[in-house]
Amino acid sequence: MLWNGWGDPSRATPLPQAVAGLLHELLGVEPSADAPVELERIRVAPGRLTGPALAALSAVAEVRTDDESRVRHTRGKSTPDLMRMRAGETADAPDAVVLPASHDEVCAVLAVCAEHAVAVVPFGGGTSVVGGLTPRRAERVIALDLRRLNAMTALDPVSRTAVLQAGLRAPDAERLLAAQGFTLGHFPQSFEWATIGGFAATRGSGQASAGYGRFDEMVVALTAATPRGTLDTGRAPRSAAGPDLRQLLLGSEGALGVITSVTVRVRPLPQARRYEGWRFDSFDSGAAAMRRLAQDGPLPTVLRLSDEAETMVGLARPQSVSELRSTAGCLLLAGYEGTRDGTEDLRSRTHTALRALGGEPLGDEPGEQWAEGRYHAPYLRDALLGAGAFAETLETAAFWSRIPDLYAAVRDALTATLTAAGTPPLVMCHISHVYETGASLYFTVVCARGKDDPLAHWDAAKRAASDAIAAHGGTISHHHGVGTDHREWFGQEVGPVGTALLRAVKDGLDPAGILNPGVLVP
Amino acid sequence: MLWNGWGDPSRATPLPQAVAGLLHELLGVEPSADAPVELERIRVAPGRLTGPALAALSAVAEVRTDDESRVRHTRGKSTPDLMRMRAGETADAPDAVVLPASHDEVCAVLAVCAEHAVAVVPFGGGTSVVGGLTPRRAERVIALDLRRLNAMTALDPVSRTAVLQAGLRAPDAERLLAAQGFTLGHFPQSFEWATIGGFAATRGSGQASAGYGRFDEMVVALTAATPRGTLDTGRAPRSAAGPDLRQLLLGSEGALGVITSVTVRVRPLPQARRYEGWRFDSFDSGAAAMRRLAQDGPLPTVLRLSDEAETMVGLARPQSVSELRSTAGCLLLAGYEGTRDGTEDLRSRTHTALRALGGEPLGDEPGEQWAEGRYHAPYLRDALLGAGAFAETLETAAFWSRIPDLYAAVRDALTATLTAAGTPPLVMCHISHVYETGASLYFTVVCARGKDDPLAHWDAAKRAASDAIAAHGGTISHHHGVGTDHREWFGQEVGPVGTALLRAVKDGLDPAGILNPGVLVP
DSSP states (O other), X not given: OOTTSSSOGGGOOOOOHHHHHHIIIIIOOOOOOOOOOOGGGOOOOOOOOOHHHHHHHHHHSEEEXXXXXXXXXXXXXXXXXXXXXXXXXXXXXXXXXXXXXXXXXXXXXXXXXXHHTOEEXXXXXXXXXXXXXXXXXXXXXXXXXXXXOOOEEEEETTTTEEEEETTOBHHHHHHHHHXXXXXXXXXXXXXXXXXXXXXXXXXXXXXXXXXXXXXXXXXXXXXXXXXXXXXXXXXXXXXXXXXXXHHHHTTOTTSSOEEEEEEEEOEEOOSEEEEEEEEESSHHXXXXXXXXXXXXXXXXXXXXXXXXXXXXXXXXXXXXXXXXXXXXXXXXXXXXXESHHHHHHHHHHXXXXXXXXXXXXXXXXXXHHHHHTTTOHHHHHXXXXXXXXXXXXXXXXXXXXXXXXXXXXXXXXXXXXXXXXXXXXXXXXXXXXXXXXXXXXXXXXXXXXXXXXXXXXXXXXXXXXXXXXXXXXXXXXXXXXXXXXXXXXXXXXXXXXXHHHHHHHHHXXXXXXXXXXXXXXX | OOTTSSSOGGGOOOOOHHHHHHIIIIIOOOOOOOOOOOGGGOOOOOOOOOHHHHHHHHHHSEEEOOHHHHHXXXXXXXXXXXHHHHTTOOTTXXXXXXXXXSHHHHHXXXXXXXXXXXXXXXXXXXXXSSSTTOXXXXXXXXXXXXXXXXXXXXXXXXXXXXXXXXXOBHHHHHHHHHTTTEEOOOOOTTTTTOBHHHHHHHTOOOTTHHHHOOHHHHEEEEEEEETTEEEEEOSSSSOOSSSOTHHHHTTOTTSSOEEEEEEEEOEEOOSEEEEEEEEESSHHHHHHHXXXXXXXXXXXXXXXXXXXXXXXXXXXXXXXXXXXXXSOSEEEEEEEEESHHHHHHHHHHHHHXXXXXTOEEEEHHHHHHHHHTTTOHHHHHHHHHHTTEEEEEEEEEEEGGGHHHHHXXXXXXHHHHHHHTTOOOEEEEEEOOBOSSEEEEEEEEEEEOOSSOHHHHHHHHHHHHHHHHHHTTOBSOSSSOOTTTTHHHHHHHHHHHHHHHHHHHHHHHOTTOOBSTTSSOO
């Protein structure tokens, strides 16, 4: 993983000339002169983890204190994170990186850290985009890198469950499962780098969530290491034995415990996959069609709808920007996965329904293009940052009746704030996750970086968008999480009693307050 | 509701002569000579809620302290509960019954009770079968009867959600929804008496859960009154904004807060309903067929399978006991609900699948008989108790690979314990809830009452069954809850860290410990 950007540096692609022109013409983006600071020129303050604490940690797990390890575990992958890394800012670097090789080593590390008052930031793929890896600065902080917990320790083909360790990266999990004929079906944009534990700790949701469900819906049991000991929860698909404690650790973002393994529902590897495009006249009519599919079926495995702006710019089809400009309307993508017969049947029933709902089929090409570029957007962001633009995303979800107002309010808040700051943005949106009672909204913002502090400008815009989400009945996150960036709005969302409840849970499991301090809990 | 039995006394039916004969012949049941104590002869100790506490409560909500009100709020509907009530035992009677008319009145009642150290037992339909209404005896206890919170306060036809108050009884909720063209689809055996709040607080699951889901899956938002204030949670169908706090109140059994309303997903009223029977050679082959439907589809709206014993005795068809005795094998019931076309399509695909899996169609009659008698079993239990027999149920759930051993272990534990006690039982079982990764097991036990203390005999058998559930990977309850009866095994299931977590939550929301003390929290 690139330390100050996304993914495999060899796969970085420069911004197409057409896009650079478009950015300049539409948004006034000027080519940037400042190249990112190089890794070998980065300075990190000396680690403060020394003496007995370091010795005690080194006795229970591998500890790395070299500068490169520390820099590579600094912050996540939000645009502000990346801009700070590109500028060579390392104030948030952990004092050490600890790499436990087992659940018991994680427990031992937590015990040492509780004893020595060392803050612990659980680290999976490092792909948080909400400040989940930048806790409140404590005296001493370690990154707890879980990459060595990377096994599939059990597969039950009768129950269709698998036990996956937290540090397994998603592609490795899929490879292990595929060898036995199964898939998890969780394909978020961060797929190539993110880990199983991260999916669980942040309640991730993949691009095929309509067919395979969210990650939290896949988890039937989990094991977490906490400063109070080990929590093992989940004995059955569903239970009436009290509150569902799985649901307290799912979404706990490393602040309540360290999830070390999960038991997930798996599905047979699909025999067939097919993705295709549909055109709707407007975002409203496309959204209405999605609602009908989500409520009355048939529901494709993948279902996403770009608004007019996103359709035009073609971010939904990163390889072919501007190609769609001539066709007005909104692009809906529908994908079908499963058995050969099942896929064809689902596709045929979806065709009937989408035609009846006003859709116009565009054939396989837009679908295949989307599938080919489905993990490419973060690379595109690096290219945009390199070209002097600012690009960031945010997302929410709400019940269907709130979606139109919520969409307009967030778009308007972003547009108004950034325009007032002198950098009128392009705001694009898609719906990528649908349920019977509601849907998600995922916004992408691109604008010029502006003369003065672009992070302060973005902070104001993000605050305005978050306020609009709160005011219009949305949740502050559908699948990115709370981290530090959303904590204030999360606090509003759960209210004072919910906050007291979370604090009670935090104090109960982590009495010394070492776990990701300042993350999640309002 | 009958105070010492089930339901509407006018609908009570005597045990068919054939069954009485069968009971005597098979199980040695002797007709009982002791008639239940009559309501007017019941004695209740004077209520201990007097003075300032009573005055303070009466100032915020209606309070009833008459004997009949207190007796009618004593205990739930487990067989031990009913046997104690039939014997006129009223030691568990609350000191008063409080009937708030609004969420704010519930909050005010909790504030008074916290101030005056009065324990609070939230009371919906009073149908708990796990001791959920018999908390640890406190100095002073009120039953908090929620029957006046009985409105549907909102219906959102676009999002397909409805806001239902906690005290609404299920048939009333269905009537209110049906008037707008919707249904909840939650039809547990307690349907005629149980309440919306009770379903939420105990994670109920209805007979059509394959099609409509469990109650906890229907709840998208809820409001609870706690001694710390009001908790409002749920803004979207799904969220990544932290742990799902809805899931802490669902299943909280009145021990963490009083759920006063829930926002539930609703569905269009079905145009068509059809139920039918299938025969499988064995419980194993029937269960394997159910697993295939749950994992690969098509999944009927209702799907249940009786084991050989239950099929033989025909408890699955309460009106026609012994009729099925001549046909060996196991009865599977499949039901289809939805649009006319959808129902026929689902039925046709299910037929193809069940035939391929070894099923033999028995036509509509067994299905229609089941549907007619679907809420009748608790009446039958009263008749069995009246005839001198002992009858009780218990249930669990597990992952599919554990089901065969779990089934055998629980059946053997019940049989061995009760046989050793001199009352060899008839143990019957059905699977009535299926998921991709597992299923429920629901056991019914009938035996003679024995000469000495039948409740002690049952307690030993129930302990043996609960130990078998724990040892064979089951959860201590799939849909009845924890109450006081399952608390010990629930504690084993969540372990010491889970227990600490629940205690922290309890202390955070209910610092004075007034809510259902001794219920749920180990």
